[in-house]
Amino acid sequence: MKKDFWSNVNVAVLGGGSFGTVLANLASKNCGSVTLFMRNEDQARAMNSTRTNPNYSKDVVLSDKIKAVSSLEKVFELKPKMVIFALPSHATREVAKTIAHFFKGDEIVLHATKGIEEQSLKRISVVLREELPILRIGAISGPNLAGELARNEPAATVVSSPFDDVIEAGEQVLTTDRFRVYTAHDLIGVEWGGTLKNIFAIASGILDSSGFGWNTRSLLLSRGLAEMVRFGVAMGAKPETFLGLAGIGDLIATCSSSQSRNFRVGYQLAKGRSLADVLAELGQVAEGVRTTRIVYEFALERGVEMPITEAVYHIIQGEWSVERGVQHLMTRPQVQDEWV
Amino acid sequence: MKKDFWSNVNVAVLGGGSFGTVLANLASKNCGSVTLFMRNEDQARAMNSTRTNPNYSKDVVLSDKIKAVSSLEKVFELKPKMVIFALPSHATREVAKTIAHFFKGDEIVLHATKGIEEQSLKRISVVLREELPILRIGAISGPNLAGELARNEPAATVVSSPFDDVIEAGEQVLTTDRFRVYTAHDLIGVEWGGTLKNIFAIASGILDSSGFGWNTRSLLLSRGLAEMVRFGVAMGAKPETFLGLAGIGDLIATCSSSQSRNFRVGYQLAKGRSLADVLAELGQVAEGVRTTRIVYEFALERGVEMPITEAVYHIIQGEWSVERGVQHLMTRPQVQDEWV
Numbered sequence: 001m002k003k004d005f006w007s008n009v010n011v012a013v014l015g016g017g018s019f020g021t022v023l024a025n026l027a028s029k030n031c032g033s034v035t036l037f038m039r040n041e042d043q044a045r046a047m048n049s050t051r052t053n054p055n056y057s058k059d060v061v062l063s064d065k066i067k068a069v070s071s072l073e074k075v076f077e078l079k080p081k082m083v084i085f086a087l088p089s090h091a092t093r094e095v096a097k098t099i100a101h102f103f104k105g106d107e108i109v110l111h112a113t114k115g116i117e118e119q120s121l122k123r124i125s126v127v128l129r130e131e132l133p134i135l136r137i138g139a140i141s142g143p144n145l146a147g148e149l150a151r152n153e154p155a156a157t158v159v160s161s162p163f164d165d166v167i168e169a170g171e172q173v174l175t176t177d178r179f180r181v182y183t184a185h186d187l188i189g190v191e192w193g194g195t196l197k198n199i200f201a202i203a204s205g206i207l208d209s210s211g212f213g214w215n216t217r218s219l220l221l222s223r224g225l226a227e228m229v230r231f232g233v234a235m236g237a238k239p240e241t242f243l244g245l246a247g248i249g250d251l252i253a254t255c256s257s258s259q260s261r262n263f264r265v266g267y268q269l270a271k272g273r274s275l276a277d278v279l280a281e282l283g284q285v286a287e288g289v290r291t292t293r294i295v296y297e298f299a300l301e302r303g304v305e306m307p308i309t310e311a312v313y314h315i316i317q318g319e320w321s322v323e324r325g326v327q328h329l330m331t332r333p334q335v336q337d338e339w340v
Numbered sequence: 341m342k343k344d345f346w347s348n349v350n351v352a353v354l355g356g357g358s359f360g361t362v363l364a365n366l367a368s369k370n371c372g373s374v375t376l377f378m379r380n381e382d383q384a385r386a387m388n389s390t391r392t393n394p395n396y397s398k399d400v401v402l403s404d405k406i407k408a409v410s411s412l413e414k415v416f417e418l419k420p421k422m423v424i425f426a427l428p429s430h431a432t433r434e435v436a437k438t439i440a441h442f443f444k445g446d447e448i449v450l451h452a453t454k455g456i457e458e459q460s461l462k463r464i465s466v467v468l469r470e471e472l473p474i475l476r477i478g479a480i481s482g483p484n485l486a487g488e489l490a491r492n493e494p495a496a497t498v499v500s501s502p503f504d505d506v507i508e509a510g511e512q513v514l515t516t517d518r519f520r521v522y523t524a525h526d527l528i529g530v531e532w533g534g535t536l537k538n539i540f541a542i543a544s545g546i547l548d549s550s551g552f553g554w555n556t557r558s559l560l561l562s563r564g565l566a567e568m569v570r571f572g573v574a575m576g577a578k579p580e581t582f583l584g585l586a587g588i589g590d591l592i593a594t595c596s597s598s599q600s601r602n603f604r605v606g607y608q609l610a611k612g613r614s615l616a617d618v619l620a621e622l623g624q625v626a627e628g629v630r631t632t633r634i635v636y637e638f639a640l641e642r643g644v645e646m647p648i649t650e651a652v653y654h655i656i657q658g659e660w661s662v663e664r665g666v667q668h669l670m671t672r673p674q675v676q677d678e679w680v
Contacts, residue, residue, distance in 0.1 A: 143558035145553065148553040148554065153551075153552045153553060153556050154547075154555070154556045154666055154669075155555035155559060156555075171674055175674070177667070177671055178670060180670055182675060183675075207494075212493045213487075213488045213493060213597075215488040215494075216495060217593075217596075218483035218585070219585065219589065222483075222583075243566075244562060245559065245562045248562055248588060249558045249561070252558040252561055253555060256554050256557075256596070330518060330519075334511055334515070334520075334521065334523075
């Protein structure tokens with residue numbers, strides 16, 4: 001596709017959360033128009049009139065090219081050539097099912113969801129493939145804290161798909177002079193990278209609560225990366241994918257920002273509070289708690305060595321104290337040559 | 341060597357800086373006695389009487405097994421079986437030359453110096469090999485901020501050598517229940533990792549000064565890692581070495597701690613001050629400035645692509661503004677598949 005193809009067509013973003021809003025703004029720089037779907041009609045109306053998202057930072061001023069809508073039918077009025085899913089993992093299948101009949105078949109589908117479908121353990125691209133009459137599907141993943149993107153700080157992401165034209169379209173739609181797009185054909189690795197990092201974000205919050213500094217966090221991130229690679233490879237991913245922005249890059253950002261939901265869960269757990277209490281207070285999904293359970297059980301079954309995941313699992317379950325977790329990790333048998 | 345071999349013998353640490361002092365304390369947990377060499381006689385005397393290092397944090401209480409000395413001759417009085425160099429890169433050759441005749445030949449030599457010899461571009465293990473009658477040489481490197489180690493926070497390092505018995509000795513001497521030792525046979529990669537990271541620490545200080553957050557820093561770290569791998573491979577290192585604690589681990593810690601000298605140089609440069617002013621005020625060596633020049637020129641000559649190093653070089657030289665550097669990096673041609 002020629003780059004100016006996009007300047008005349010419509011792109012749809014599903015999900016008016018902070019990241020969906022940022023993605024709509026990025027796409028608006030390269031596309032003819034952007035339709036942003038959110039369930040709440042009042043919110044959509046407010047966004048159209050005030051050009052800001054009332055639920056999030058006032059820093060994000062919406063481009064005039066963006067129109068917010070609250071009906072899925074309206075999303076397809078302008079015949080979008082790209083549909084970007086920016087929904088929580090648990091909502092994706094239902095929305096995809098609802099809108100499947102609107103697709104003509106030539107659309108490109110991307111998703112920006114970090115997590116997997118809970119019951120099935122399916123990656124989000126697989127869920128979309130099952131529900132939509134579309135083959136050309138990809139994912140967007142990287143160290144992309146929405147607040148920082150809204151402030152136009154330099155950042156980059158990875159667009160991943162087995163299909164070259166999906167990658168190319170993602171580059172053309174999202175690249176700006178403050179937002180670079182890298183690419184990866186290993187969709188399995190990119191999706192698992194965005195999922196697994198949440199386990200280590202919980203661990204990072206736990207360690208932060210103990211007052212530990214950068215030596216400890218760097219140790220967590222380095223050995224967390226090793227666990228991500230081992231698990232990813234067992235799922236069919238390529239190890240090198242985890243060395244990029246959607247692997248170590250996203251891991252660093254998520255584990256360092258005290259804004260991350262999963263980080264906050266870890267922090268509060270380490271203060272001795274119960275998981276139920278912490279989650280109730282948060283009032284939001286903490287993807288990492290579910291991910292930890294799923295990955296721990298799967299790793300156990302498959303014999304993938306994931307000692308940090310194991311410790312996070314037992315701390316979440318209330319079975320281990322933080323001190324026991326740290327001691328377990330620090331006094332394991334010596335490992336010969338770090339990367340095997 | 342049996343593990344209890346060390347509990348009856350002496351280990352020497354050369355260099356009474358903050359890291360040398362911490363290493364002496366770690367070794368004292370596993371060894372019969374530790375001799376800590378520092379040039380300043382008053383400082384040595386003060387350490388022996390107060391059990392703290394007067395120049396550094398009072399958190400480090402020295403083990404009773406440590407004796408500080410200020411003469412190199414005295415270092416060898418107790419016939420150390422291991423000698424650990426913890427000196428600045430520029431001082432290592434001279435000290436090694438001075439003490440070469442004290443060695444019997446069965447000692448194990450480790451160094452904890454991050455940097456290379458300026459004129460020759462030689463790695464520190466090569467310098468030691470040239471000056472000492474010793475083959476069994478290795479390096480200690482990892483995310484090891486001395487202040488955090490002094491507070492007994494959980495941390496880990498990498499002991500690296502082509503020789504198994506050096507690695508084993510390093511593990512036995514340095515491992516404690518709060519300090520894990522990983523191993524790597526790729527000494528070239530470990531030494532270059534500890535050297536190259538300082539370039540990106542300067543870059544991190546520059547970006548921090550601009551107020552950018554974790555998206556930008558994670559981008560820097562991910563792409564800095566890619567440059568480290570490319571340069572390291574050109575020098576004969578194995579790529580996977582950079583994925584471990586002595587690569588990405590040390591990179592994260594050094595680029596995130598605002599205590600690092602190189603970080604502070606970058607921060608001040610970005611405030612518009614000249615390099616001469618910044619270095620004069622710092623009153624300490626900032627290894628990264630020299631490293632940036634050396635690596636930039638070498639990469640240019642060899643055709644190794646290092647765009648971040650290039651930008652840091654031009655900012656250090658006063659040739660580019662920070663904004664120009666950022667723009668240069670953000671608007672480079674798209675890269676197909678991140679890791680090749």
